[in-house]
Amino acid sequence: MINLLLMTVMTSAADSINPIAITQQFVLQGMVKKAKHIWYFIVAIGVTNFIGGLLAYYGLVSVISEFMKSLTSKFGTGIYIAEFIIGILFLISTIYLIFKSRIKKMEPQESENDEKNAIAKKIKSVSPLSLTVLGIIATISELTTALPYFAFLTILFNYSLSLGTLLIILVIYNIIYSMPLIIMYFIYVKAQDKFDKLYKFIKDKMNKWSKILAPAVTTIIGGFLVYHPLAALL
Numbered sequence: 001m002i003n004l005l006l007m008t009v010m011t012s013a014a015d016s017i018n019p020i021a022i023t024q025q026f027v028l029q030g031m032v033k034k035a036k037h038i039w040y041f042i043v044a045i046g047v048t049n050f051i052g053g054l055l056a057y058y059g060l061v062s063v064i065s066e067f068m069k070s071l072t073s074k075f076g077t078g079i080y081i082a083e084f085i086i087g088i089l090f091l092i093s094t095i096y097l098i099f100k101s102r103i104k105k106m107e108p109q110e111s112e113n114d115e116k117n118a119i120a121k122k123i124k125s126v127s128p129l130s131l132t133v134l135g136i137i138a139t140i141s142e143l144t145t146a147l148p149y150f151a152f153l154t155i156l157f158n159y160s161l162s163l164g165t166l167l168i169i170l171v172i173y174n175i176i177y178s179m180p181l182i183i184m185y186f187i188y189v190k191a192q193d194k195f196d197k198l199y200k201f202i203k204d205k206m207n208k209w210s211k212i213l214a215p216a217v218t219t220i221i222g223g224f225l226v227y228h229p230l231a232a233l234l
Contacts, residue, residue: 001165007155008169012176015148021045024138025181029188030196031126038188040128042181044135046174049149052139053170056153057161080229087225094218101215 029038054060152173161169188195 004155004159004169005172008152008173009176011148011152011155012173015146015152016177016180018142018177018180020142021138022180022184024134025184028126028131028134029184030200032131033127035185035189035192037126037128037131038185040131041135042178042185044132045139045181046178048136048139049177050170050174053149053153053156053173054166057156057166077233080233083225084229087222087227087229090218090222090225094215094222097215097218 025038025041028041029035032038156166156169
């Protein structure tokens with residue numbers, strides 16, 4: 001059991017060096033209405049990782065995978081149609097974004113101070129629910145590249161653990177895994193003014209680039225979602 005505990009600490013420490021999650025929190029930290037709201041993001045990451053480990057240990061991941069395959073085989077055509085419709089909606093949103101951008105150019109330009117004030121108001125816009133969803137999505141999307149986590153699960157599978165022991169091990173793993181994010185929160189609280197100035201600068205640049213990037217992204221996603229079902233059905 002001591003060996004398992006040591007391996008848990010080592011693999012979780014390696015897994016905690018996660019530049020994607022750290023970067024995401026760095027950006028989101030300056031966009032929350034209250035600094036403490038970032039805990040929704042941190043806890044969502046830890047809980048999702050915890051549930052993933054629990055499901056993997058009891059073999060429920062393979063059960064869910066088989067269920068999804070059977071669902072696709074039964075309702076394949078319906079899923080492809082839904083995918084096609086969503087793709088069309090993305091392409092329509094591209095037209096909307098371009099049209100909206102052109103209309104905005106025709107409107108009277110705000111003064112520099114008014115623009116800065118608008119940015120300062122908009123920057124505090126990420127809700128707790130959004131932070132929770134982002135944390136869940138971020139964790140799931142990174143599972144395919146989380147080598148330390150898979151190494152930890154491989155080690156875990158070699159032990160026959162009671163539910164209580166398994167829960168304790170997973171809690172220890174995910175506390176250490178989340179530690180850089182927790183430390184970043186406390187650093188932000190201590191130097192919030194400096195960080196907020198940086199966030200406002202980043203937000204200003206993002207607003208300018210979003211006029212180009214947003215239509216490009218919706219076009220790529222929409223094009224793929226339209227092409228994929230057509231290629232599969234035709």
